[in-house]
């Protein structure tokens with residue numbers, strides 16, 4: 001059995017008395033690719049905020065690699081192995097994909113020395129490996145601003161991977177992507193899951209079906225249900241609070 005990478009016990013986060021997370025319990029093993037779904041306001045973003053240290057638990061604890069994160073700053077937690085990908089890509093648009101990845105590989109060595117100096121052979125090999133992983137071998141030297149939205153997302157994922165995080169948190173990676181880009185993003189995350197533990201928050205159920213092994217459903221700040229995608233889709237409570245509403249939205253939009 002794999003070791004636990006993340007263990008969350010009795011976690012409550014209150015904002016002025018309102019419980020965004022309410023006595024939440026959660027755990028995942030090393031090497032898992034876990035998808036988290038749930039209606040708007042369920043607490044998904046707050047859940048990621050607590051893992052990265054942006055928000056501290058009001059009650060309860062988050063243990064990552066066996067260590068309670070309470071006393072650690074956001075920066076320390078990032079260095080300890082938690083990488084986070086936000087919804088909007090945060091890449092340097094005026095630099096090329098190769099330069100963006102070089103910066104990420106050298107983040108600890110200082111930005112200016114990287115821009116001015118030559119990268120070492122090892123770093124170049126790492127960068128070319130990353131370009132291959134994220135499917136940008138054909139476009140290493142164009143301005144990142146000219147990449148499609150999906151390609152920018154992959155570039156940012158590559159920049160996170162360059163930091164070799166143990167746990168990768170990915171917030172709605174396929175919002176606004178084409179069907180083809182969505183599928184390629186799924187393939188990328190599945191391939192990364194061989195070396196990293198990954199949590200993905202997503203609303204796109206087609207995408208969830210593509211990538212997921214185990215799905216956690218959040219509702220009103222707690223775990224409502226956990227299971228395979230088939231189990232989740234057939235659970236009456238999940239249908240009532242989330243999937244049923246999604247169906248209605250699709251019909252209304254049609």
Ligand SMILES: Nc1ncnc2c1ncn2[C@@H]1O[C@H](COP(=O)(O)OP(=O)(O)OP(=O)(O)O)[C@@H](O)[C@H]1O
Pocket residue numbers: 015018019020038039040041042043044045046047
């Ligand atoms: N800083 C804050 N102060 C007060 N309330 C907050 C704060 N952050 C989040 N909340 C509230 O906590 C609840 C959970 O919010 P959260 O953003 O975590 O949900 P979510 O599941 O990510 O929703 P969405 O899918 O819409 O992004 C919401 O009701 C939100 O209004």
